[in-house]
Amino acid sequence: MKQDLTKATRVRIPVEEAIQEAQNWRDFIGPQVSASSQPKIPKAVYISRDDIMALAKEFQNNENLVGTRAYFTLKYPWSEDIKNEIKFVLVPVAAEEGYPAGKDMLYIPDAKEYGGGPAESDLYDFTKPCPDYCDTQSAMYGEAIV
Numbered sequence: 345m346k347q348d349l350t351k352a353t354r355v356r357i358p359v360e361e362a363i364q365e366a367q368n369w370r371d372f373i374g375p376q377v378s379a380s381s382q383p384k385i386p387k388a389v390y391i392s393r394d395d396i397m398a399l400a401k402e403f404q405n406n407e408n409l410v411g412t413r414a415y416f417t418l419k420y421p422w423s424e425d426i427k428n429e430i431k432f433v434l435v436p437v438a439a440e441e442g443y444p445a446g447k448d449m450l451y452i453p454d455a456k457e458y459g460g461g462p463a464e465s466d467l468y469d470f471t472k473p474c475p476d477y478c479d480t481q482s483a484m485y486g487e488a489i490v
Contacts, residue, residue, distance in 0.1 A: 349410040386430040390477035411437045434468040
């Protein structure tokens with residue numbers, strides 16, 4: 345079934361519902377890791393306004409792009425002995441035949457025009473992980489997992 349990828353996905357929800365859903369995530373993920381690793385559990389990521397505007401500009405310049413996917417990433421293989429960063433990598437998504445949920449645009453299709461090579465990435469890693477870049481007093485951030 346082909347999906348309407350251009351349809352807005354924005355849904356406003358009540359603050360209380362958002363807080364509960366954030367808590368549901370923490371309640372789900374907490375038992376999946378050891379107690380010493382729980383402070384490393386991702387609660388949120390921060391994306392600057394400049395980065396959002398740059399991504400929006402790319403979308404304005406390419407009508408084939410219909411959205412973006414955010415993939416969770418981990419900088420290094422998991423180990424409790426090293427500081428690691430959990431981030432989102434944002435991947436532009438294009439409407440393309442044969443891809444009902446859209447195609448991840450991993451490479452810039454015409455990178456040679458920019459002076460880039462065939463492996464020029466179209467991926468964005470500009471998120472900053474919490475708690476370093478988060479409002480730790482926010483109800484969305486929640487209490488520490490115990």
